[in-house]
Amino acid sequence: MAQTDSQSLTFPEIVELNVGGQVYVTRLETLTAVPNSLLWTKFTQSSPGDLPKDGKGRFFFDRDGFLFRYILDYLRDSELFLPEFFKERRRLQKESDFFQLPELSRRLAAVSKQSSYTEESGDPEEAEVSSPVTSSSDRSRSPGAKAGYITIGYRGSYTIGRDIQADAKFRRVARITVCSKISLAKEVFGETLNESRDPDRPPDKYTARYYLKYNFLEQAFDRLAEAGFSMVACNSTGTCSYASNDPGEDKLWTSYTEYVFSR
Helix, strand or coil: CHHHHHHHCCCCCEEEEEECCEEEEEEHHHHCCCCCCHHHHHHHCCCHHHCCECCCCCEEECCCCCCHHHHHHHHHHCCCCCCCCCCCHHHHHHHHHHCCCHHHHHHHHHHHHHHHHHHHHCCCCCCCCCCCCCCHHHCCCCCCCCCCEEEEEEEEEEEECCCCCCCCECCCCCCEEEEEEHHHHHHHHHHHEECCCCCCCCCCCEEEEEEECCCCHHHHHHHHHHCCCEEEEEEEEEEEEECCCCCCCCEEEEEEEEEEEEC
16 A cells, blocks of 8 residues: 555656647656756656646646647757747747746747848848758759649557566558659659559649558658758657556557658
């Protein structure tokens, strides 16, 4: 009985969060990486019973679930990496203020100020500071290449076992789908494109039924980069279930993710 009471007063090493309806799974050490931040206070100065939870027992925060991914990235690496053409810096700064991350707020304020200056001066706005995504204008591209969008999608799965120190089994990709204008898809992927589910489509039409003949996302990303495309957005949804009826067994996560590329 004493052991149960003791466990109820401590947080698990792997923490599940529900932020505005978006589910996140991360380590306790990540949430407490910045001393005196709101998350540090919640997860070091409180007990699990003090924090609100959703119907499935996940710790709940009524904040912007989409922007929280950037808060989490900052907590992991103490760096800020944002996609190109990111338009929600001010909202992200508001989230940073709420979670009491002064250094992140300072960086976002500096970038917003610089952006305002470049807009007033008429100079091109820098997309991001320390962005890992290279601008498509920096890549060599054929003068006749047409602008457009290509969406890459995949469904994958991974498990988190009871022994959190053991390696998780990540990403089993069954098929990589391609959604775009026919001519763009054929230009980028060529013979690696499987057209069997939507054959004989005119090049000026669109399809959501093509898929690639390989299962490596990085290979698809390389081909898009070589063609002058850059990632502008991504979205992912996931569900969690147990491998068996025993809640103590491995948790099986299934996700569907889409990456949007633009040129």
